[in-house]
Amino acid sequence: xxxxxxxxxxxxxxxxxxxxxxxxxxxxxxxxxxxxxxxxxxxxxxxxxxxxxxxxxxxxxxxxxxxxxxxxxxxxxxxxxxxxxxxxxxxxxxxxx
Numbered sequence: 488x489x490x491x492x493x494x495x496x497x498x499x500x501x502x503x504x505x506x507x508x509x510x511x512x513x514x515x516x517x518x519x520x521x522x523x524x525x526x527x528x529x530x531x532x533x534x535x536x537x538x539x540x541x542x543x544x545x546x547x548x549x550x551x552x553x554x555x556x557x558x559x560x561x562x563x564x565x566x567x568x569x570x571x572x573x574x575x576x577x578x579x580x581x582x583x584x
Contacts, residue, residue: 519580521573540569
């Protein structure tokens with residue numbers, strides 16, 4: 488049985504995993520995933536708001552070096568715009584099989 492503290496998040500039907508300031512979007516069983524890295528944040532009241540986010544479309548091949556896995560990359564000024572761009576990139580990359 489699953490641990491009650493485990494929360495499985497998805498965005499547009501694909502899984503999200505977070506570790507510190509890194510967010511992985513997509514499944515490692517697919518050919519591509521999106522890696523989002525929060526580079527800067529700003530505090531508003533009690534919340535930390537991402538103000539600079541790196542977006543990378545990456546191959547999931549474990550035999551490649553990390554720099555060779557990167558297919559596309561960009562920077563956005565909010566997590567929402569980074570997730571939106573990442574979703575488009577991932578959908579297009581996975582549909583071009």
